[in-house]
Amino acid sequence: xxxxxxxxxxxxxFLTLCGWVAGxxxxxxxxxxxxxxxxxxxxxxxxAGTLELTEGALPLIIFLSLALTQFHGGHIRVTLLTDRLPQxxxxxxxxxxxxxxxxxFAWAAWAGWLSAEKSFAIGEMKRGSIRYPIWPIKYAVSxxxxxxxxxxxLDALCTxxxxxxxxxxxxxxx
Amino acid sequence: DTLTYITYKPQGANxxxxxxxxxxxxxxxxxxxxxHTIEVFWGGSVAxxxxxxxxxxxxxxxxxxIVTPYFPDQFPLNNAIGFFIPQPMDSREVGQAMVDWHxxxxxxxxELSSQNLHAVSFRPLENYGLLCKxxxxxxxxxxxxxxxxxxxxxxxxxxxxxxxxxxxTTSDTYEALxxxxxxxxxxxxxxxxxxxxxxxAKYYIEMPFxxxxxHILTMNLDSYKALDDDTRAVLDQLGEDYMVEYASxxxxxxxxxxxxxxxxxxxxxxxFPDEELTALIDHQGVQAVRxxxxxxxxxxxxxxxxxxxxxxx
Amino acid sequence: xxxxxxxxxxxxxxxxxxxxxxNVMVVLGLVGAFGLAALVGMNxxxxxxxxxxxxxxxxxxxxxxxxxxLMGFFAMRAGLGEDLFEATSRWMGNLRGGLAISTTMGAAAxxxxxxxxxxxxTVFTKLALPQMLDRGYDKSLASASIAIAGTLxxxxxxSALVVVxxxxxxxxxxxxxxxxxxxxxxxxxxxxxxxxxxxxxxxxRAPLDATYYTLREKLASxxxxxxxxxxxxxxxxxxxxxxxTPTEAGAVGAALTLLLAVIRHRxxxxxxxxxxxxxxxxxxxxxxxxxxSALLFSKFLALSGMANAVGDFLTGLDVxxxxxxxxxxxxxxxxxxxxxxxxxxxxxxxxxxxxxxxLGFDPVxxxxxxxxxxxxxxxxxxxxxxCFVVQAxxxxxxxxEDVFKGLLPxxxxxxxxxxxxxxxxxxxxxxxxxx
Ligand code: NA
Ligand code: NA
Numbered sequence: 001x002x003x004x005x006x007x008x009x010x011x012x013x014f015l016t017l018c019g020w021v022a023g024x025x026x027x028x029x030x031x032x033x034x035x036x037x038x039x040x041x042x043x044x045x046x047x048a049g050t051l052e053l054t055e056g057a058l059p060l061i062i063f064l065s066l067a068l069t070q071f072h073g074g075h076i077r078v079t080l081l082t083d084r085l086p087q088x089x090x091x092x093x094x095x096x097x098x099x100x101x102x103x104x105f106a107w108a109a110w111a112g113w114l115s116a117e118k119s120f121a122i123g124e125m126k127r128g129s130i131r132y133p134i135w136p137i138k139y140a141v142s143x144x145x146x147x148x149x150x151x152x153x154l155d156a157l158c159t160x161x162x163x164x165x166x167x168x169x170x171x172x173x174x
Numbered sequence: 175d176t177l178t179y180i181t182y183k184p185q186g187a188n189x190x191x192x193x194x195x196x197x198x199x200x201x202x203x204x205x206x207x208x209x210h211t212i213e214v215f216w217g218g219s220v221a222x223x224x225x226x227x228x229x230x231x232x233x234x235x236x237x238x239x240i241v242t243p244y245f246p247d248q249f250p251l252n253n254a255i256g257f258f259i260p261q262p263m264d265s266r267e268v269g270q271a272m273v274d275w276h277x278x279x280x281x282x283x284x285e286l287s288s289q290n291l292h293a294v295s296f297r298p299l300e301n302y303g304l305l306c307k308x309x310x311x312x313x314x315x316x317x318x319x320x321x322x323x324x325x326x327x328x329x330x331x332x333x334x335x336x337x338x339x340x341x342x343t344t345s346d347t348y349e350a351l352x353x354x355x356x357x358x359x360x361x362x363x364x365x366x367x368x369x370x371x372x373x374x375a376k377y378y379i380e381m382p383f384x385x386x387x388x389h390i391l392t393m394n395l396d397s398y399k400a401l402d403d404d405t406r407a408v409l410d411q412l413g414e415d416y417m418v419e420y421a422s423x424x425x426x427x428x429x430x431x432x433x434x435x436x437x438x439x440x441x442x443x444x445x446f447p448d449e450e451l452t453a454l455i456d457h458q459g460v461q462a463v464r465x466x467x468x469x470x471x472x473x474x475x476x477x478x479x480x481x482x483x484x485x486x487x
Numbered sequence: 488x489x490x491x492x493x494x495x496x497x498x499x500x501x502x503x504x505x506x507x508x509x510n511v512m513v514v515l516g517l518v519g520a521f522g523l524a525a526l527v528g529m530n531x532x533x534x535x536x537x538x539x540x541x542x543x544x545x546x547x548x549x550x551x552x553x554x555x556x557l558m559g560f561f562a563m564r565a566g567l568g569e570d571l572f573e574a575t576s577r578w579m580g581n582l583r584g585g586l587a588i589s590t591t592m593g594a595a596a597x598x599x600x601x602x603x604x605x606x607x608x609t610v611f612t613k614l615a616l617p618q619m620l621d622r623g624y625d626k627s628l629a630s631a632s633i634a635i636a637g638t639l640x641x642x643x644x645x646s647a648l649v650v651v652x653x654x655x656x657x658x659x660x661x662x663x664x665x666x667x668x669x670x671x672x673x674x675x676x677x678x679x680x681x682x683x684x685x686x687x688x689x690x691x692r693a694p695l696d697a698t699y700y701t702l703r704e705k706l707a708s709x710x711x712x713x714x715x716x717x718x719x720x721x722x723x724x725x726x727x728x729x730x731x732t733p734t735e736a737g738a739v740g741a742a743l744t745l746l747l748a749v750i751r752h753r754x755x756x757x758x759x760x761x762x763x764x765x766x767x768x769x770x771x772x773x774x775x776x777x778x779x780s781a782l783l784f785s786k787f788l789a790l791s792g793m794a795n796a797v798g799d800f801l802t803g804l805d806v807x808x809x810x811x812x813x814x815x816x817x818x819x820x821x822x823x824x825x826x827x828x829x830x831x832x833x834x835x836x837x838x839x840x841x842x843x844x845x846l847g848f849d850p851v852x853x854x855x856x857x858x859x860x861x862x863x864x865x866x867x868x869x870x871x872x873x874c875f876v877v878q879a880x881x882x883x884x885x886x887x888e889d890v891f892k893g894l895l896p897x898x899x900x901x902x903x904x905x906x907x908x909x910x911x912x913x914x915x916x917x918x919x920x921x922x
């Protein structure tokens with residue numbers, strides 16, 4: 001049980017690292033879009049590639065943080081009914097719920113991987129005022145969903161052995 | 175049987191695209207004697223533009239609209255026209271060119287069939303010009319202007335004009351024009367009316383960009399093969415007739431918009447010296463985009479000279 | 488089995504799954520994906536799964552969501568909430584119920600910097616709840632007024648939820664954001680009236696406050712509200728007169744609030760940029776997770792013919808349009824009892840939006856109307872997310888029951904607002920029509 005807890009928290013650190021990448025991307029996006037507005041008005045020179053880079057950044061921001069959000073129990077659930085069930089039954093349902101999440105995102109990660117492979121094979125590019133390959137982003141999307149799958153499996157295991165993985169932090173919700 | 179048709183177009187759009195699609199659906203039922211019908215899922219409710227090829231190839235729907243310019247790497251051959259801006263063909267000629275190329279060059283068909291897709295018909299867009307906030311009479315007037323750009327060919331062409339390409343989404347372009355985030359946008363009269371750009375930019379410069387392509391009315395190849403011979407014959411013929419019907423709908427709309435422009439909307443249509451635009455084709459950046467297509471096309475074993483001939487002025 | 492039956496089974500599974508405590512995101516996605524597989528086969532479902540996640544997020548427009556969230560979190564760090572509460576309570580604290588009223592006005596003002604209903608409810612629970620309770624305010628009145636005041640942040644731009652509506656219905660996000668401004672202010676006033684009427688009938692719930700501020704102190708407090716004027720000028724007028732697009736408004740707003748936070752803390756260290764960014768991405772991931780899964784579900788619903796069938800039924804009813812509006816509102820209020828705002832929008836809009844459009848309602852008007860509906864849902868029991876947040880942030884000083892008990896006057900104010908919106912659509916459409 002302590003091993004499991006250790007595995008989960010080490011994994012959580014890795015997810016936090018991914019979250020940092022996403023956070024820095026968000027901050028960079030804020031700076032880029034703001035500076036683009038300023039240079040457009042001040043020098044009549046928008047920054048080439050603002051649109052393209054912003055479009056490319058959002059998938060990274062979202063999919064590198066999905067698993068971290070689950071790690072902190074931040075994906076919304078309705079516990080209205082389950083709170084009133086006997087503990088054993090509630091735990092069983094909870095394990096089932098986590099496994100359901102693992103099934104969905106394992107499927108989605110695999111599908112996303114196929115899509116990334118295809119994108120890589122045809123050398124898919126973002127074309128606009130600047131150019132860059134799109135396939136790395138598609139791999140990142142698949143990778144993010146794989147991370148989430150793993151987190152769901154870990155949480156299912158933790159719940160099954162009677163640990164409370166994480167309760168949602170209300171300030172994080174909306 | 176009922177075939178499903180998925181499109182990003184909202185039914186309420188009531189433009190040549192949606193009305194001609196409804197015509198297609200009605201005629202199909204009529205010509206199969208009501209034995210077969212098509213059920214349309216409008217407005218991207220089943221698949222968004224970017225999802226459509228994958229969805230069609232895997233049978234989410236039987237038929238659908240593939241907006242080819244979104245997929246230059248997935249359908250390079252069928253996007254030929256998109257790499258060659260400007261080019262001399264108008265809307266009808268672009269449609270005919272697509273039909274001819276599909277008949278003459280197996281590579282065009284192959285590109286779709288290798289992805290389990292089959293082209294039923296083609297929907298070229300209208301002739302494009304440049305819609306601007308201020309009058310533009312020649313290339314020198316465009317110096318330093320901000321021009322809305324998108325896709326793979328316009329950025330290089332706009333730079334060749336001495337203007338600044340600004341990438342913005344189609345839905346943001348209205349606001350961008352209104353607020354002078356951009357000064358001009360390449361577009362045709364019908365689309366300019368549809369997106370209401372002509373409310374905020376009152377000069378349409380007749381720059382001969384040529385007609386853009388466009389949409390392929392596509393069918394899942396398995397679904398196509400599963401049709402009985404009679405129905406397949408009906409569909410093939412309908413695909414041909416569709417292009418005629420669509421072209422006349424589009425032209426009627428264009429006439430109507432040009433009248434509206436002259437009367438209540440007060441949009442001036444200004445001539446432009448053609449040779450100043452065609453001279454830009456030699457520009458290095460524009461040539462690089464064309465060379466990119468040529469490389470991609472030749473890699474498939476396609477004999478490209480006949481195609482290039484049609485795309486030259 | 489007919490497609491329609493599959494659609495109904497899927498919808499039933501959705502509700503059972505949600506009640507079983509499965510993540511809303513997971514239920515939506517799972518029912519959507521397996522439903523699609525049942526309708527058109529495994530390969531087809533996999534094809535949609537392979538594209539929907541990337542295609543939905545690969546978008547310039549949608550990056551406005553993390554940017555608005557970032558702006559809200561920076562606004563908290565900048566202490567905007569404290570300043571506004573201080574300013575409004577100096578001016579209105581001496582009225583009976585004045586603290587609750589000033590909380591409402593402060594939250595409305597804070598809403599001009601924050602796009603999150605829950606975030607605003609949290610901030611004002613921390614700020615205003617202890618003050619009210621210490622001065623003998625009734626627990627229910629105090630906590631419920633904060634829970635509902637949070638929803639003002641969603642009406643008044645910027646608003647992540649309004650962007651979600653724009654995304655799901657392909658409506659003009661700029662027009663929607665501007666449209667919420669006047670209704671947001673009117674709703675704030677209605678809430679103040681509701682507080683005033685409650686206190687009129689039950690004076691014991693809000694003892695008079697004897698703290699006295701000189702005019703000088705009152706005027707000094709206006710300076711505290713100064714930075715907010717900057718933000719409002721930036722966001723609302725920037726969108727209105729057209730200095731930038733919504734995404735740009737989000738970025739510039741976030742940068743400005745960051746600047747405010749840095750100035751207030753005299754340096755960058757205490758702003759905790761890192762922690763703020765992590766909060767932002769986690770909340771973004773939560774919203775997009777639901778959004779994308781709901782898209783999968785709505786694809787399933789569309790393909791099954793359910794969406795069309797319900798839509799056709801509603802449009803086929805031979806009744807006045809207002810009856811349809813009432814029916815639609817009831818659907819939202821009932822579902823809103825069980826569900827959270829983004830999920831509720833995502834599930835219902837594919838059905839209700841086309842119906843309302845075919846009846847000739849304006850998409851921007853319906854956007855604001857429906858956002859108000861789901862925000863009422865955000866406070867109604869049993870699943871009233873804002874109430875959960877107030878209770879959680881109160882550190883044990885109020886119980887969930889206390890919050891729910893105080894809600895009735897505010898829900899009535901919400902209904903009054905709905906009626907106003909229906910009778911006078913110009914409240915919504917006035918500003919966007921002049922953009
Ligand atoms: Na707001
Ligand atoms: Na509720």
